[in-house]
Amino acid sequence: MQDTTRELNQRIEQLVREHMAAVERGVREAVERAFARTAGAAAGPARKVGPATARQRRPSESPRRSRSEVSALGERLYQTVCAHPGEGIAVLASKLGTTAAELQRPMALLRQAEQVRSVGQRHQTRYFPRTGASS
Numbered sequence: 001m002q003d004t005t006r007e008l009n010q011r012i013e014q015l016v017r018e019h020m021a022a023v024e025r026g027v028r029e030a031v032e033r034a035f036a037r038t039a040g041a042a043a044g045p046a047r048k049v050g051p052a053t054a055r056q057r058r059p060s061e062s063p064r065r066s067r068s069e070v071s072a073l074g075e076r077l078y079q080t081v082c083a084h085p086g087e088g089i090a091v092l093a094s095k096l097g098t099t100a101a102e103l104q105r106p107m108a109l110l111r112q113a114e115q116v117r118s119v120g121q122r123h124q125t126r127y128f129p130r131t132g133a134s135s
Contacts (some may be wrong), residue, residue: 065105073098074106082129083118089125 041042057123065073073096089107093100107127119126 070106070109073102074109077103077106078110078115078129081127082112085128086126088123089127091114092127 009047076096077092080095081087084092084095088106089100096103105122107116111118114130117128117130119128
């Protein structure tokens, strides 16, 4: 009985040592992977920061519009504002078959050129063509 107990204790101690060694290996490998990932990211190519890369575009975003495209859309937008004075950007966008977001830049250019004036704020903004008599 005493031999069996001693053998059982030795076997348990051996299993515990094997388990502890396996856990230590797993922890060591996990730490090495974590540091390798960190070192790999730090050692990657240097990121260029400047006007062209200050804001990286997501692949889902459409490419930047050319000046001629913005200008052409601005002309169509101005004609629509003249035909429908007092409308909001959402209504104007639906009449042009585009989105309100796509009209933000052309509208800003029209306002800057003082061809269009706005009344109201945020989603309540209404747009009117500027005439020579009333500024």
